[in-house]
Structure formats: C-alpha cells, structure tokens
Amino acid sequence: MRTAALPPVLLCLLSQVYARDVHANLTSKRGLAYQYDSHEGDNELLISDDSPISWYYTWSMWPAEPIGHSVMFVPMVHGLDDATGDELHERLDALPRSSTHLLTFNEPDGETHTGGSSVSPEDAAEAYIEHIVPLRDAEDRRWVISHPVVTGSPQGLDWLRDFNESCYDISDDGCPTDFVAVHWYGEAEGLRNWLEELRDFYSELAPEARFWVTELALPQGSEEETLAMLNQSTAYLDGEDDVEAYAWFGAFRTSDANDWTGDGVSFFDEDGGLTDVGSEYLGGEDNGFETGQSGDNSDESAGSLVSASACALLIQMVLLAAVVL
Ligand SMILES: *[C@@H]1O[C@H](CO)[C@@H](O)[C@H](O)[C@H]1NC(C)=O
Ligand SMILES: *[C@@H]1O[C@H](CO)[C@@H](O)[C@H](O)[C@H]1NC(C)=O
Ligand SMILES: *[C@@H]1O[C@H](CO)[C@@H](O)[C@H](O)[C@H]1NC(C)=O
Numbered sequence: 001m002r003t004a005a006l007p008p009v010l011l012c013l014l015s016q017v018y019a020r021d022v023h024a025n026l027t028s029k030r031g032l033a034y035q036y037d038s039h040e041g042d043n044e045l046l047i048s049d050d051s052p053i054s055w056y057y058t059w060s061m062w063p064a065e066p067i068g069h070s071v072m073f074v075p076m077v078h079g080l081d082d083a084t085g086d087e088l089h090e091r092l093d094a095l096p097r098s099s100t101h102l103l104t105f106n107e108p109d110g111e112t113h114t115g116g117s118s119v120s121p122e123d124a125a126e127a128y129i130e131h132i133v134p135l136r137d138a139e140d141r142r143w144v145i146s147h148p149v150v151t152g153s154p155q156g157l158d159w160l161r162d163f164n165e166s167c168y169d170i171s172d173d174g175c176p177t178d179f180v181a182v183h184w185y186g187e188a189e190g191l192r193n194w195l196e197e198l199r200d201f202y203s204e205l206a207p208e209a210r211f212w213v214t215e216l217a218l219p220q221g222s223e224e225e226t227l228a229m230l231n232q233s234t235a236y237l238d239g240e241d242d243v244e245a246y247a248w249f250g251a252f253r254t255s256d257a258n259d260w261t262g263d264g265v266s267f268f269d270e271d272g273g274l275t276d277v278g279s280e281y282l283g284g285e286d287n288g289f290e291t292g293q294s295g296d297n298s299d300e301s302a303g304s305l306v307s308a309s310a311c312a313l314l315i316q317m318v319l320l321a322a323v324v325l
Pocket of ligand 2: 227228
C-alpha cells in the first residue's frame, strides 16, 4: 500500500505546487447556460446520472441552488459593477475549489436590455487590469480567466480590437486571457466562420487559449432547422481540440424562452417534457433521454458532491495509513 500510494500523492502535491493548469477538469464539453428554473423535475433530469452535462454558469457569481456544485460551476463577473464591487473576492472565495474558471463581462458590446453589459472597451480594460488579472496571479487561488465575451458579430470583433488597444495603452502586458468565451446565434456554418475569426484574432494574443462557446442557438428556427443546427454544431465542437466546452442556450421551458430566440431552442415543453432539442442535447434516446420524458418530482438528489478534491482524499488516506502502520 505504501509503495503503491505514494507516487500519486507526490504527483498530486507537485501538480498543486507547480502547475498553472488552465485546462478544465470536465468529463464532457457539454454544459448549461442556466437561467433559474424552479421546476424540480427539469433540474433533476439535467443533472441525472446519465446526463452529459458537466458544467454550468448563471451569468453571475452565484451558483443556482437546484444545481449547486453537482457539476462544475463557472462564475461570471457580468459587468463593471461586479468587477469593481466590494463583494468580488468574498463571492469567489465562497466557491469550492471545483470552480476554477472565471468568465468576464457579458456582451459588453451589447445593450443591457438584451442581457449585455454595455461597457466601453476603455472602461473594461481598466477594470480588467485592476480587478480581474490579479485573480489570475493570486497566491492562494489562481483563477483561470477569460476575456470579455462579445456578441457573435463584426461589432463584437471591433469591440475586442479596441479593448486590446486600451489594454496596451494601460499596461505593456496588455490583458492576458487563459481561455476565450464565445457567443453564437445562427447557422452551424456561421459558427465555424466565427470561431475561425476568433482563432485568428487570438493567434498571437493567446495562442494556447481554448474556446468555450457559452451561448449557442439558432434563433427563430423551425423544429427541424433547430435540431439540424444542434446536431451539426455539437458534432463540430466535439471534434475540435481547441474547444473545451459549450452550452446551448435553451435550459428552460418553452414558456420561459425569450421572444428573440423563440421557443424552438428550449429543452423542455411547457409541461416539463423534454423537447427533441432537450433530448438530443442530453445524448438522445440511446443515452436514456427520450422526447417527452420528464423528471419525476421526487426529492432532489443532487448527484455526488465533487468539490472535495481527490488529492485531499488521497493524502488523507496515506496519512491515515502511515498512522496505522
Ligand atoms: C493588440 O494591441 C497591440 C498593441 O497595440 C497590437 O500590437 C496587437 O496587434 C493587437 N492585437 C490584435 C489582435 O489586435
Ligand atoms: C440529429 O441527430 C440524431 C441522432 O443523433 C438524429 O436522430 C436526428 O434525426 C438528427 N436530426 C437532424 C434534424 O439532423
Ligand atoms: C475532477 O473531477 C472529478 C469529478 O468529476 C473529481 O472527482 C476530481 O477530484 C477532480 N479532479 C481535480 C484535480 O479537481
């Protein structure tokens, strides 16, 4: 036991001391862009044992109570208020170590009434350097950080260009980023092109950065078009090595969908049955998720708690063994 257990323990310790590991510990790329859903059955299905969902975010620094930390929670500093607020450190410190990645500024090039944070590139650069970059370099907890996530549009790219310039105006190091968050609404072909544009933009700024598509859907598509887009985009994203994660915008019932995307993006119908889209996103019938299926409203079982690190457990076991032997 001693000889078998020690090397992994050393590896654990070494990796914790030395590595700046920016890769997410995810079992699948698939995640949830999660608006609050108060229906227990829906939430149960989303995080049930066979669900491929391995992470989620809420456009905020607050985890959602129904999902908790059963899958990795990724906090987001939504806008300037979050970045400059007194609670930033307190909020982030309150999250378990399973939360490693931090999203910043939601659609700063977009208006607040559509969920954007409407921040100028100059203000964003200043706040990013002052408040976000130090989170990446902190001694006690190093967050893996992302640049602001712009709308999937030429306006978004212009914003990023200006942001980058502003960053270099303030600091010779510019604004470092460990991963790149991406939004895309449209056809699968357009997603491909948008990702190419971003790869090109980041090729020198952050050549190692992986991509996280944190909003993805086809707005106003017919049922068939929406399913085709889902199939094509997930197959494409699953196949790209530099794409680490993605989240379809649809983790809600048709009745909670917004007018702009339309109902077709939703995972659940108004009664909580899985739509074709929802079933497909959870791996389809082959994976045990049929169209029309709904979660039973039994007491919520939030799955296994994954926040306790395997390392800590291993170290404890060895310490115990050392005491016993
Ligand atoms: C970022 O700004 C720097 C400094 O102006 C510039 O050299 C670099 O080309 C810019 N990068 C991009 C991708 O715009
Ligand atoms: C999407 O893929 C599933 C199988 O993974 C298939 O059953 C379905 O017909 C596909 N739908 C479209 C519209 O391509
Ligand atoms: C990675 O995630 C798994 C659960 O999905 C967890 O058991 C393990 O402790 C995590 N590893 C690290 C290094 O956090």
